[in-house]
Amino acid sequence: MNEPNLILLLVFLPFAGALVASTMPAGARTGTAWLSGLVMTAGLLILAALHGPVAEGRVLLETLSWVPSLGLDLDFRLDGFAWLFVTLVLGIGLLVVLYARYYLAKSDPAPRFHACILAFTGAMIGMLTSGNVIMLVVFWELTSLISFLLIGYWHRSPAARDGARMALVVTAAGGLCLLGAMLLLGQIAGTYDLDRILASGDVIRAHPLYGTTLALFLVGAFTKSAQVPFHFWLPNAMAAPTPVSAFLHSATMVKAGVFLLVRFSPALGGTEAWFFAVTGVGMATLLFGAVIALFRHDLKGLLAYSTISHLGLITALAGIGSNGAIVAAIFHIANHAVFKASLFMAAGIIDHESGTRDMRRLSGLMRLMPATGSLAIVAAAAMAGVPLLNGFLSKEMFFAEAVEWHNGTWLDNSLPYIATLASVFSVAYSLRFIATVFFGPPPTDLPKTPQEPVRWLRRPVELLVLICLVVGIMPGLTLGPTLNMAARSVMGADMPYYSVSVWHGLNTPLLMSLIAMVLGAVLYLTFASRIAQGPEGPPLVYKLQAQRFYERVMLAATWTGPRRLVRLFGPDRLQPQLRLIVLLAIGAMAYMMWGSTGLAPWRGFTDPNIGFLLMWTVGAACAVGAAWQAKYHRFASLVLLGGAGLVTCLTFAWLSAPDLAVTQLLVEVVTTVLLLLGLRWLPKRLVEIQGDRLRAARIRRSVDLVIAVVFGATVSAIAFTVMTRPQLSTVGDWFLRNAYSEGGGTNVVNVILVDFRAFDTFGEITVLVIVALTVFALLRRFRPAVESTGRPEQQALPTARDLQEDMLIPSVIMQWMFPVTIVLSAYLFMRGHDLPGGGFSAGVTLAIAFLLQYLATHVRWVESRLTVLPTRWMGFGLLIAGGTGMASWVFGYPFLTGHAQYVDLPLIGEVPAATAMIFDLGVFGAVTGATILMLIAIAHQSLRSTRVRAPDEVSRPDREEAA
Amino acid sequence: MEIVLSAAIGILAASGAWLLMRPRTFQVIVGLCLLSYAVNLFIFSMGRLTVGAPAIMPKGGFVNPDAFADPIPQALVLTAIVISFATTALFLVVMIVARGFSGTDHVDGQERNP
Structure with missing residues (x-):
């Protein structure tokens, strides 16, 4: 075997041994000891084989490429110093293993001990032979981590736990400083290669950041080597079994710090x-x-x-x-x-x-x-x-x-x-x-x-x-x-x-x-x-202990400090937090505005259209009214909210955004119905809330009003500033030019959604489906407040019967509208690629079609005639959308690559047939399913409420599962 | 037009923000709806205001981008509308479930001690 491979073996053999040891049975005292001993002996033999070339003064190198773009490679180098040190680690390690075999009691889990010792040896060797300073820190921290496990080997003893934790906190914190030092060194020297850093000592010493680098470096080395004032962890680590102390605190771990000092003295010294x-x-x-x-x-x-x-x-x-x-x-x-x-x-x-x-x-x-x-x-x-x-x-x-x-x-x-x-x-x-x-x-x-x-x-x-x-x-x-x-x-x-x-x-x-x-x-x-x-x-001196200081810091950092923070910014009250968020938003916006008006020239504005102005007079009145009435007159507030929504929708239509107008209108309908269904479960507000007219409450409201007005004014100012500057060319121009030639559709907004940025849309419908399922899951175990159970007052009144008769004609119309709405939905879907419409609006339209049936009659009537399985809609929708995306893999294109062409259908004529349409079908399915699932889940609550909290409920918990 | 729209955005945002800081859950949900109108209009207005030129392209031929409304904010807002519907639904359900559990519609789950 050649030398570089031997170095790799030297580093990774102990880790492999640790893996094997950790899988051995708990009673295998002799077996694990043999394993560790053999691994250490093998390491020593490798060192003996490498002694010749090292003694000649050569530096043996081996590189495993890892993240070359970041200058991060697994470089290993073995020179004379590292050779001596590794020999020391393995030699003492071998003796410690032998000693531990007879030192540890039968009840002590031997595999854990040997696995940790071997892993520690591996980390130590890795640290000593690392040729990349970042990897050096990684191995350095690894020794801290494993020493934590070793010191805490007898984890049932509190002293062992405390000692282990203290050692970890101190040495790992030092390791963090060391990482900072190494990053700085890398920046100064322009490389993370150890040899080149050591060679550029003059550059480093002359650099303005030399002081910072040195300080961080020394904190790292001193914590590891237990130098004053970081020494206190070492005596506390004596709670470890003696073999561990003999290994870590005489020969290896604490020597890592001085190793580093000696190693880097040519560069920093x-x-x-x-x-x-x-x-x-x-x-x-x-x-x-x-x-x-x-x-x-x-x-x-x-x-x-x-x-x-x-x-x-x-x-x-x-x-x-x-x-x-x-x-x-x-x-x-x-x-x-x-x-x-x-x-x-x-x-x-x-x-x-x-x-x-x-x-x-x-x-x-x-x-x-x-x-x-x-x-x-x-x-x-x-x-x-x-x-x-x-x-x-x-x-x-x-x-x-x-x-x-x-x-x-x-x-x-x-x-x-x-x-x-x-x-x-x-x-x-x-x-x-x-x-x-x-x-x-x-x-x-x-x-x-x-x-x-x-x-x-x-x-x-x-x-x-x-x-x-x-x-x-x-x-x-x-x-x-x-x-x-x-x-x-x-x-x-x-x-x-x-x-x-x-x-x-x-x-x-x-x-x-x-x-x-x-x-x-x-x-x-x-x-x-x-x-x-x-x-x-x-x-006199024994009372002065650095440990006390450490303990005080730890107490503040892990107990008193967090508690104080929770008391200050605690999450038990929502209003102050939201107020803080609004204030931060104001601050951020004001910061944005600062000096930004000079960035682009004034373009001027077009004169307001009188119709537009009137429309927004109504809209603004609706918005303010909704805000004003939301506390005591929820229904009125909801209607006013709808008014503001409609004006928004009209604005979209006015300002060349037909797609938005359609979607806004449909979503407005669904949202309003949803909120109406929710109103039933809120407490009645017939009497004034206690304390609402007190001075404190008034002051609170006035302060909030001021904040809100400032917030609105800032948003307004930003919007106005941007609108009165000329539009620069954006990526939107590219979409406009290429929607037809590349995406095969003339409605650019739809083409963006289902073709150019289809992956975003895919994520979006996934979110929608997740929300729907969450709503469903939350409502399965819903328990309404006692006062909300039972039939609502309006239905119990004597005039309730008349009400039903009054609603007869609208309800018949709504039933007849069902097929019409379905056709409308199909129409919106088909034209989507070329004209305003698309999967979203078609999906919501279909959901409204079903919704109308629920409104026109009642839940039982609809469900005995019509079976909607929203989960299937959602599932198939997602499958179709995802499948369309994956189909492009078959043709060797990335996920969700679209293809478009026109197909001549008899009677209908030329129809756009793009794969984006299939994707849109998936969107349609998912949106329909999600919307219906949410609406039905809420609507169904009124059916359950009559028997909720019935006396037998507690003894028969299976009922709620069936509901 | 710009003056009216920016004023409208400001009023919607102010009403929404005020409601956001109120103690009752229904106020907060209405506030979020108003705020989402404001934000949608705000994002939409970043594409500047164009009247009578929706982003529907001719079939082929030269396209002059300046003659059409900017499609990017529209695509963004379309997504935003659907997502804000989803979050409103989720918040509504959390609101009524929390009301069932805690017996109050205060945002903290308990009435403030006066």
Whole structure:
């Protein structure tokens, strides 16, 4: 297999393994562990195969094209740095998997654990090898997400849930900032390709947006690497199972942040801002973490703060950014991963065997578990930086950089002192770890009696401690070349070979180490008893917690804030909201009007026709009357509304829009009938509503009146402004020119609807059908108010009988009109393509034909003579319309392509025969069905009301289904 | 003509907006109807006013677009008329169902405490 394919395999094998693991049975502890182990081993073998070309200084590339137009590709690249890091992830991962096999209890679901671990490994490798910065952020966020699942593995424990959520919120928020930084970087460098961004460091540093980019980038890196003040999620994440902590919080996830810092230091680093921000925060974290760690009573808590402190050290080195500093940073990344993973595992063993992690209860374990104790002591010594162990070497290099590197700032001058001070605390907490847990009197009140764990639980720790020793004694032979390979891939190929050795002679760094060790021992021995009795934090400072701030923000964002918003803009009252909408509309329109009058020259207006003026005098009176009467005289208001509608319809006819006039007229009829049917179910308004004449109500009405008048005036002004400017050429001209030649019809409006823009019409009739079905469904379970049940008063009056006789003649006429209306509907339909008419108007006309029958007689009379199945009409209508559209696929054209020609029929003559006509037939069917369904559904309510809420209704709920 | 039509649009819109802000459901439904007249006329008027020249084309030959009414606003408004009918029907049903459930025709489903 060639190299690029191996890289893809490296990235995607863990994901595939995760999929397989997640499908394995819950009890498959050994099987899932083997699966994870094999996947990790396979990854390590691939890395071994790729070592040769990487060591030559080559960058292995593989691209999977994804969205090339956005510059978004799945680029993977493997250079020395990434190689080292991936090896670390997979190596520690393999040991963690082995450890977890014996650590997790039988009741813990092993497949979930291994699936998450594998997916996390995949995301981590993807992040490390990503050659596209956007994809890098995607994998970065993926690690945040999966770490949420891993930290919350024991999801029944509230601490695990809170810790997981906190980790997710903090790191994912940081990821969002990182995305912003990457987008900015992409804009500045003109590419999202990592190599090209890294190469354009000078452009980036000189860009005005450099500051913003740097800030966003650093927030992303600092949140992930738990730097002050974003450190608080890491100790809380200790609620995770120990294997997870060992993997995520020593070797992988928290290292992602420092990886990013080191990786991008050639592009973003080298400036004063970078140095102060990165080294400053790193040094603060180094000191802060070390101090707090000394005061933690929980074993894992101590290790967590120690991790924070060591991450600070690496961050500080990345901020310095010299060749030596980068080598030291990479070296410490590896060393810390090794000794901290072994310490976490040792802490897990102690917890597992003794039942507690509290250092105040643990004591003298050396006698009970000597092997584990020895291992932990060596690892802790490495953490403290004792010579001949790996931690000593990288710490020494850090000291050397702190002393030797200069840029003349105050921070630079204070680096050696802060480093030594932090180191003092680091020695003290390591000492505390060893002294309290393994020495002293035998333990008295432990939940379990400790003993040596099973062999395989200890093996990973043994191996890691062995690495600590080997690297510590023979650094030049073991890690030296790899380290140089990694640093060279970051700093450039011309970096001189950096020799790593144990002995540099008696120099300042060695002196600093010795001072730190002596002072650390003195510090611990002096205060040991007071620390054990004190609170979990240094005096005075432990009350100051960044976590409190986080919790307050979260509370405001998820609880108090939303509630306040609901109280302010809450949806429990409609009127203020509608008022707000109207006001916003006024604002938007006024904004539109601002300065727009100068956009086009004044064209002037035509003199008003006196008939038109009179017509609209009536129309305006109707509109105002409808508004005035709508509260207490609904029927009058409805009639006036119809008047305004008729005038609108006449306006359409007057101003060359016959199609609109026809449709408006027909829809007006149906709407009025519909509203009339609805009136029956509204409360009677015979007496005035309480409080209607109070001052508050009057003020409200007056304010609304003012708003409404302003609204109307604004609409009016816009309409007038537009109408008095000349018409520019629009797409309408194209339609006018091509309606006949392309669409085969002379009525352009109809051709637009059924041919040029048929897809819109298709959507529209679908909406109509959905509305009709919704109306039907809503009314199936309709329960009228008690007072509306029973026969209406008008029908109960003694004169009701006379009323029926009075209606006899109109009703006969209406019955006779039935065939006539059907013919009219057919006529409107047939002429639609060439003259005003079409499927819409024909459909509504047919619906009115049926409606008239309901009005003329009554529901039972009609339904015993005539069966209308509106759902079928709608269904077939939609089928025909959709089928016509799809038929054009058969001829190799896109959906709803029309074809038109004229056909000579005997007797009738030349008839337009366009596929658009068939489509129009579908429109016709759907409109007819939908209209009839709505009308009948409402009309039917009067039949049901007589027995609604009858006593037996509750016991026989099946009746309403039958209705 | 333009003055009359724009004034008419304004009056329809003002009546509609006023009713929209009223507390009773029937007022709101009438308001929506009036508002839809206003909006339809407004969209229609964007094609400028043409008298006696509907967009019915001769069969073939040269077509001078300036001699006919603009068909685009008409097609848009035709759609709008049908859709506003559908929404009116839906609102009507919601209105009477809500009245059945809550026993009041106030838009909030409960009477305001005076």
